[in-house]
Amino acid sequence: MNEIIERNVSASPQRVWELWTTPAGISRWWAPDGFRTDVTALDLRPGGALKYTMTAVAPEQVAFMEQNGMPLATASRKRFTEIEEPTRLGYSSLIDFVPGHDEYEQLTEIELQPAVDGGTRIVMKVESLHDDVWTQRLLAGRANELDNLAALVAAE
Template structure:
């Protein structure tokens, strides 16, 4: 397994690159099924409960992000944020086992007007591995872009552990 993170502030995106000893089908399922998504989404110390997953362009993914570890619970309380936050994303593109894109509603930050960020996930078979590249929009501030990047690294560690062989 390899991993790199590249920040490109001038373009307004952050890219995460991973290579896993897996099949395209295995990785695709993690992004497009309730069980798959719930098994890894969210930073460490958080879990998710999926309420709706309609994996097609225009389809919705609605879920709750739930702080479950003591450190995350304390952080959320200190930040004045609820322990469980409803979240949603709208799929904008799906090419099976190759590419998906979505818009994620950012409506959970106190004092910040809601807005959307876009993300693109690209999967490529490379020998017996799958290379996964995730490109996300930056957030409204450097601080929140850093928090989001740390959150992505944390949730991707869940996938790293899943695919360790």
Template sequence: MTTQTETPKRSTFTFERTYPATLAEVWELWTTKDGFESWWGPEGFSVKVHELDARPGGLLRYDMIATAPEQVAFMKRAGMPTSTPSSLTFTEVTPQRRIAYRHAVDFIPGVAPYNVSTEVDLQVQGDSVRMTVTADALHSGEWTQRASAGWESQLRKLDKRFQR
């Protein structure tokens, strides 16, 4: 008798956006220091990139910095620092088409560090680019909701870059 064990599929959440931009413009925002710093992080936060090596196995190391007074206050109430070093490891980089990475979740008080995966797919649609972001859920419903709200917030920053 043979027993098969199935690996449970992780829960994910997805965001889709269409930008009046070229593929090169959207790609640059994901793969360059200036591009990444211009939009990454929820509103009220900024990032400072220390390393960005956009290739499979390459790293993106950055600091996530609370800048808005309400975000600084929230971080302090939650017992979290206002500046947090973060890193992700690229697992797939197909130029101007797809980026996948593992992101270290090592900033939550009382929770052992773990990784979540994210996939970003880009597709030309006429004179626009369709971007689909699929991210793993976090360890709890509350933190998954926070991560989802963070993505919505940072995508609003990206949306503003492409308003014409």
């Protein structure tokens, strides 16, 4: 099952693409509130990988991670499935951080469309995770990331 998250942001599709596909751009907005993202590798091509470390830095997130037996820093990787600059991006995320659950892949597809107001309409199709609780956590995190992206481009 797939979920859809949509946002309008006040930047061109090309600018949004740059923020979504470069280490410097990703590190500025990618993490949900209370986390930091550090990109360690980026090979932007179908089959290429994005590798990064996401670290809980705010007290509330640190407490959540500790209470759920999760490490404060998690190395993550995504495999690009589709790249069409500056309109489409797809990637498969390795879900290997859920305690007591075998690892698996989860697909996210992004469309960047010019908006009527000169900005960009982002449509993110997110494949559900293994249960509703983790799917809702994923969706909340992705929605927060898009809010962070919107705030970043609005401030530029």
